[in-house]
Amino acid sequence: xxxxxxxxxxxxxxxxxxxxxxxxxxxxxxxxxxxxxxxxxxxxxxxxxxxxxxxxxxxxxxxxxxxxxxxxxxxxxxxxxxxxxxxxxxxxxxxxxxxxxxxxxxxxxxxxxxxxxxxxxxxxxxxxxxxxxxxxxxxxxxxxxxxxxxxxxxxxxxxxxxxxxxxxxx
Amino acid sequence: xxxxxxxxxxxxxxxxxxxxxxxxxxxxxxxxxxxxxxxxxxxxxxxxxxxxxxxxxxxxxxxxxxxxxxxxxxxxxxxxxxxxxxxxxxxxxxxxxxxxxxxxxxxxxxxxxxxxxxxxxxxxxxxxxxxxxxxxxxxxxxxxxxxxxxxxxxxxxxxxxxxxxxxxxxxxxxxxxxxxxxxxxxxxxxxxxxxxxxxxxxxxxxxxxxxxxxxxxxxxxxxxxxxxxxxxxxxxxxxxxxxxxxxxxxxxxxxxxxxxxxxxxxxxxxxxxxxxxxxxxxxxxxxxxxxxxxxxxxxxxxxxxxxxxxxxxxxxxxxxxxxxxxxxxxxxxxxxxxxxxxxxxxxxxxxxxxxxxxxxxxxxxxxxxxxxxxxxxxxxxxxxxxxxxxxxxxxxxxxxxxxxxxxxxxxxxxxxxxxxxxxxxxxxxxxxxxxxxxxxxxxxxxxxxxxxxxxxxxxxxxxxxxxxxxxxxxxxxxxxxxxxxxxxxxxxxxxxxxxxxxxxxxxxxxxxxxxxxxxxxxxxxxxxxxxxxxxxxxxxxxxxxxxxxxxxxxxxxxxxxxxxxxxxxxxxxxxxxxxxxxxxxxxxxxxxxxxxxx
Numbered sequence: 001x002x003x004x005x006x007x008x009x010x011x012x013x014x015x016x017x018x019x020x021x022x023x024x025x026x027x028x029x030x031x032x033x034x035x036x037x038x039x040x041x042x043x044x045x046x047x048x049x050x051x052x053x054x055x056x057x058x059x060x061x062x063x064x065x066x067x068x069x070x071x072x073x074x075x076x077x078x079x080x081x082x083x084x085x086x087x088x089x090x091x092x093x094x095x096x097x098x099x100x101x102x103x104x105x106x107x108x109x110x111x112x113x114x115x116x117x118x119x120x121x122x123x124x125x126x127x128x129x130x131x132x133x134x135x136x137x138x139x140x141x142x143x144x145x146x147x148x149x150x151x152x153x154x155x156x157x158x159x160x161x162x163x164x165x166x167x168x169x170x
Numbered sequence: 171x172x173x174x175x176x177x178x179x180x181x182x183x184x185x186x187x188x189x190x191x192x193x194x195x196x197x198x199x200x201x202x203x204x205x206x207x208x209x210x211x212x213x214x215x216x217x218x219x220x221x222x223x224x225x226x227x228x229x230x231x232x233x234x235x236x237x238x239x240x241x242x243x244x245x246x247x248x249x250x251x252x253x254x255x256x257x258x259x260x261x262x263x264x265x266x267x268x269x270x271x272x273x274x275x276x277x278x279x280x281x282x283x284x285x286x287x288x289x290x291x292x293x294x295x296x297x298x299x300x301x302x303x304x305x306x307x308x309x310x311x312x313x314x315x316x317x318x319x320x321x322x323x324x325x326x327x328x329x330x331x332x333x334x335x336x337x338x339x340x341x342x343x344x345x346x347x348x349x350x351x352x353x354x355x356x357x358x359x360x361x362x363x364x365x366x367x368x369x370x371x372x373x374x375x376x377x378x379x380x381x382x383x384x385x386x387x388x389x390x391x392x393x394x395x396x397x398x399x400x401x402x403x404x405x406x407x408x409x410x411x412x413x414x415x416x417x418x419x420x421x422x423x424x425x426x427x428x429x430x431x432x433x434x435x436x437x438x439x440x441x442x443x444x445x446x447x448x449x450x451x452x453x454x455x456x457x458x459x460x461x462x463x464x465x466x467x468x469x470x471x472x473x474x475x476x477x478x479x480x481x482x483x484x485x486x487x488x489x490x491x492x493x494x495x496x497x498x499x500x501x502x503x504x505x506x507x508x509x510x511x512x513x514x515x516x517x518x519x520x521x522x523x524x525x526x527x528x529x530x531x532x533x534x535x536x537x538x539x540x541x542x543x544x545x546x547x548x549x550x551x552x553x554x555x556x557x558x559x560x561x562x563x564x565x566x567x568x569x570x571x572x573x574x575x576x577x578x579x580x581x582x583x584x585x586x587x588x589x590x591x592x593x594x595x596x597x598x599x600x601x602x603x604x605x606x607x608x609x610x611x612x613x614x615x616x617x618x619x620x621x622x623x624x625x626x627x628x629x630x631x632x633x634x635x636x637x638x639x640x641x642x643x644x645x646x647x648x649x650x651x652x653x654x655x656x657x658x659x660x661x662x663x664x665x666x667x668x669x670x671x672x673x674x675x676x677x678x679x680x681x682x683x684x685x686x687x688x689x690x691x692x693x694x695x696x697x698x699x700x701x702x703x704x705x706x707x708x709x710x711x712x713x714x715x716x717x718x719x720x721x722x723x724x725x726x727x728x729x730x731x732x733x734x735x736x737x738x739x740x741x742x743x744x745x746x747x748x749x750x751x752x753x754x755x756x757x758x759x760x761x762x763x764x765x766x767x768x
Contacts, residue, residue, distance in 0.1 A: 031487065032469035035452055039411075073471040073628070075453030076411050092373030093568065093604040094530030096618050102755055130455060130622060131373035132412060134187050135530035135602075136231025136537045145414065147191035153757065154733065 017055050019044045024059035034060070034070050038077055047078040075129075083118045083125035085163055088142040092131030100139035102153045104128060110160045123164070174240065174247070174298055179210070179220040179266060182238040182297065186227030186383050187415055192234035193254060198222050200258035201237075208267055216242070220266060223306075226384015228297030229538040230284055233277075238297070239265060249277040280556070284535045287553050289516065289524050292500045293540045296384030301419050304426040307387040313432055315503035316394045320440050327399035328354065331502070333510035335522030340367055340458075340495030341573065341599045342675075343521070343588040349492065352482035354400045356490035363491040364402035366393055366499055367463060368409040368416070371455035372571030373622060374602035377526040378496035380538050382409070382416040385500070386423035390446065392499030394437060395506055397444045400492050405444060408463050410451040420448050455626035459674045460493040462628070473628045474674035495600070497526055517543030521587035529555045531604040532562065541586075548582040551605060560763070562607040565706075566690070570599025572619040573679030575686030576612065595686045597679075609760070611708035612691040613698055617645040619683040623676060634677030637668035641684060649709045653699035658688060707768065710754040714768055717745045721766035728758035728767065 023040045027033035041056060042048055048071055057064040071077040089095075089104045104115070107126045111119050118125040134140045137149030141156060148159055181201055185194045201222035205211050212218040228236060233251040239261070240247045248271050250261060257275060264270050290296075300306040307313070319327050332347030353362060366389060370378040382389060393405050409417050424446050427433040435443050449467050456462045457472040464486050466472035485491025501523060505513045517523050521543040527550065530536045534556035541550060551557065551567060558564050566576045575596035577584065584594050591597055606615065624638040641664055644657050665681030672678045688695060697703045704712040717728075722744045729739040736751035737758060747758070747767070759767050 032467055034469035035466065036450070039450065039452065069471055070469070073454060073473075074451075077452060091622075093571070093602065093618070094374050094536070096373075097531045097604060097606055097610050097615070099756075099760060102757070105755065129412065130371065130626070131375070132187075133370065133376035133379040134191065134231070135374055135376055135528055135604075137188050137191065137234070138530055138536075140191075147187060149188065149191050153755075157733075 015049075015051050017052075020052060020055050021059055024056060027060075034062070034067065035074070038067070038071065042077060047081050049079070081118065081122055083123050085123060085143055086125050086127060087160070088127045088129045088132065090130075090132045090134070090138070090140045090142075091128045092133075092135060092138070094135035094138040095131075095140055098138045099153070103139060103141060103151060103156045106153055106157050107160065110157065110164070123168075176240040176242050178216055178242065180240040181220065181222050181266075182225045182240070183222060184226070184228055184234055184236045184297065185224040185301075186231070186380060187413075188227065188231035189234045189236070190415070194224075194235045196255040197235050197237065197253055197258060198224060200255040201262070204259055204262040208262065210262075210266070223300050224302065225298060226296040226301050227380040227538055229288075229293065229380075229540075230281065230535055231537040232535055233281070236277075237261075241266070249281065250275045251277050251281060284537075284539075284554060284556065287545065287549055288540055289542050290540045291504050291516075291524055292381065292388075292497065292526060293384070293538070295388065296380060299385055301384055301386055302422055304387060304423070304430060307385070311507070312387055312503075313391055315506040316391050316398070316432075317438060319395045319398055319506050320438055320442065324354065324399045324401060327395065327506070330510050331399070331505060334505045334513040335510075335517075335520075336498065336501055336505060336513070337521065337588060338495060339497035339501070339525070339600070341570065341597065343598060346494065346498055349482070349494075350396065350400050352480065353402075353490050353492040356483050358490050361404055361487075361489050362400060362402040363486040363489055364393055364397045364400065364405040365460075365463065365467070365486065365491060365493040366405065366407040366496060367458065367460065367493055368407055368413075368420075368496045369451050369458045369463060370410060370413075370496070370600060371458045371626075372573075372600050372602045374528065374530055374568070374571055374604045375600045376528045377538060377601050379413050379416050380528075381496050381500050381526070382413070383419055386416075386419045387427065388500045388503060389420075389496055390423055390427055390433070392502035393446065394432070394444055395502045396492065396494065396499065398437075398442055402492065403443050403445065405446045406449050406467055406486075407446065408449045408451060408457070408467060410457075411453055417448065417450055424448060454628070455622075456628045456674070456676050459676060462674070463493065464491065471628075473630045474676075476673060497601075518585065518587045520589055525586070525598070525601060527601045527603045529603050529605070531568075532558055532607040532610070533605040534559050543587045544585045546582065547577060547584050547586060550586060550603070551582075555605070558605065558607050560607075562609065564605070565608050565610060566606045566612060566615075566687075568596075568604040568606070568615065568683070569602070570597040570682075571602045572623050573597065573675065573682055574599045574602075575682045576606075576615070576690060578690045580690075595682075595689065597682075609706055609708065609765075611649075611704050611706035612687040612694050613645065613649055613704075614706075614708045616684045616687045617642070617649055620645060620680065623680040627676065627680075631671075631673035631677060633668045633671040634673070634680065637664055637672075638677070638680050640664055641668075641681065645684070648695065648698045649704075650711045651698070651702045651709075653695075655699070657699060658692065658695050661685075662688060707759050707765075708756070710756060713754070713756075713759070715747050715749060715752050715754065715758075716768055717747060718766050718768050719744050721764050723764050723766070725763070727761050727763065731757040731761035733757060 115128040210220040235253045337343040462472040462474040481491040729737040739745040
């Protein structure tokens with residue numbers, strides 16, 4: 001808990017709204033731009049923390065509660081910091097019948113995180129997703145933008161270990 | 171596959187999501203390097219000019235990386251399967267330079283069996299055309315259909331589509347031409363909108379992704395045709411955010427088409443204007459419902475609203491709007507070019523044309539197939555899909571995703587068309603086909619689908635929000651051995667209530683997987699409730715994890731599979747499971763070829 005608080009205060013001190021303002025300015029004349037604005041600001045800042053959301057609301061001439069309404073509705077907006085590596089375990093039908101539940105369990109065994117949780121060192125986040133759409137090679141996981149298919153549980157464990165041993169720079 | 175004529179050597183590499191994940195990029199690089207090495211990149215010379223070309227998914231994802239080698243004058247193209255970068259030097263040296271096919275890696279009869287009963291019209295260019303190259307699409311007849319459509323009146327285009335019998339491929343099966351007339355007839359003082367629904371959220375469905383990744387210009391061309399017929403001047407492609415490659419290719423295709431003058435003001439020099447934009451979703455299944463999708467494009471929470479008014483009257487920004495699915499649009503160029511008579515000849519009386527299905531689960535050739543409407547379930551699963559792996563028994567097939575239903579071995583002769591499937595208790599849906607064998611528990615499958623719909627319920631209407639949660643609670647207790655007398659009847663009662671009283675398609679169909687599994691596999695529910703047993707041995711809480719010596723063949727595979735060393739086994743001895751150490755992960759059950767663990 002304490003660690004999380006530290007991260008948030010640091011973020012507050014460092015928050016530079018320039019990128020946010022630029023993104024919002026770009027979408028000023030777009031009708032219904034809330035979702036692309038949130039997607040781009042989230043990409044730029046990593047996640048949507050309260051000061052950022054208020055800034056977006058100011059820039060877009062909306063109220064923060066409208067923005068939060070949108071953020072909380074969609075699965076791909078995040079209000080907490082996320083790991084450097086996002087492990088997406090596909091829980092679609094095809095993956096389910098091929099045993100993807102076990103792969104989520106292995107993530108838990110390796111990193112101690114459940115669906116939507118992030119490790120304390122902000123290295124890994126687990127996301128169980130509905131369907132990646134690569135059912136032909138189920139069970140499938142994605143780590144950031146790399147896809148791994150036809151996984152046996154122990155193959156998955158090895159991949160996780162490989163990522164865990166990557167150096168921490170950058 | 172042999173009607174593709176080349177004037178120089180082309181090697182087509184599958185670069186769909188599955189191809190890339192299997193190492194297609196490395197294969198492309200290796201091909202380029204080898205061509206360079208052998209001096210085969212000379213554009214001036216016919217014989218010395220080889221091209222490694224990226225193409226979209228050709229369907230058989232289970233055998234990626236797939237490459238096709240086209241040599242001018244050769245009788246037919248040669249396909250290699252499971253290609254890795256290490257195999258490329260041999261293929262280039264022996265086959266392309268030496269003229270001898272590397273037989274040991276070439277696809278055999280079983281590969282072509284996958285295509286025998288298919289009719290690939292919509293997917294014809296997936297696997298042949300470079301999806302990132304507009305000129306390549308044009309070279310293969312692209313944008314000819316819109317040119318032809320522009321010589322017709324909009325009414326003639328609509329009549330042609332009506333006559334073809336095309337029905338919406340997103341699931342509902344509403345006649346496309348008829349849908350267009352509503353929006354065409356609607357009054358507006360400025361804009362009408364055309365929306366392409368690429369929010370393919372059904373777990374187990376990936377045809378829209380493959381079409382967009384494999385041939386994005388076909389979708390754009392289809393939208394141009396529809397926009398002209400209806401009178402729309404602006405369009406949106408709403409693609410789910412989980413498909414990064416599809417989004418990237420659509421954005422590129424839109425940009426290229428704009429620069430070529432195919433999109434924007436004055437399409438092909440006529441006075442028809444059509445502007446197209448991509449909107450990426452943000453992760454909400456319910457946005458596949460058209461009114462929710464419209465709310466999402468408007469930047470709101472993607473929640474459905476009651477219809478009427480239908481989007482044709484009051485849609486995006488309250489203007490008349492028409493929403494069609496990716497596959498529907500991708501069918502249009504063929505209908506316009508080859509004519510409605512040609513199209514109406516394919517399929518059954520009430521379901522015309524072909525349908526793309528995504529085969530997955532317990533099936534040998536998982537992948538993307540396009541078959542004529544009316545093919546039977548047996549033909550689809552066994553002739554095209556190659557049947558069930560590991561010599562296991564076919565148990566059920568789930569059609570139509572979380573809105574659809576399960577069919578059993580008794581339904582193998584059912585023809586696949588919109589109406590026969592509804593009559594059998596399933597539905598076409600968007601085309602996901604998930605196959606299950608005897609080791610899949612049907613109660614668990616029902617619970618799985620309901621977990622999904624419950625999580626994706628937007629919460630706006632009470633029957634869906636609370637009803638699905640109630641059903642899920644009941645299923646949770648059944649699969650953990652706490653099922654009660656009367657639970658089955660309760661599920662049926664609540665399920666029927668949700669179906670009749672929910673606001674949108676998500677809720678109205680959410681109970682289907684539960685209701686059909688109860689209908690066809692009631693005995694499994696009863697075994698869970700009365701005997702506290704899971705006959706398929708999938709529900710971990712209901713398994714004892716003991717080796718049954720009568721069935722154990724002393725092979726030791728279970729010991730190898732166990733991640734926690736809970737199994738002791740010696741050669742010629744029965745395996746024994748230590749229940750103290752066992753974590754109930756089911757790896758032993760999955761790996762035992764003799765079903766010897768209960």
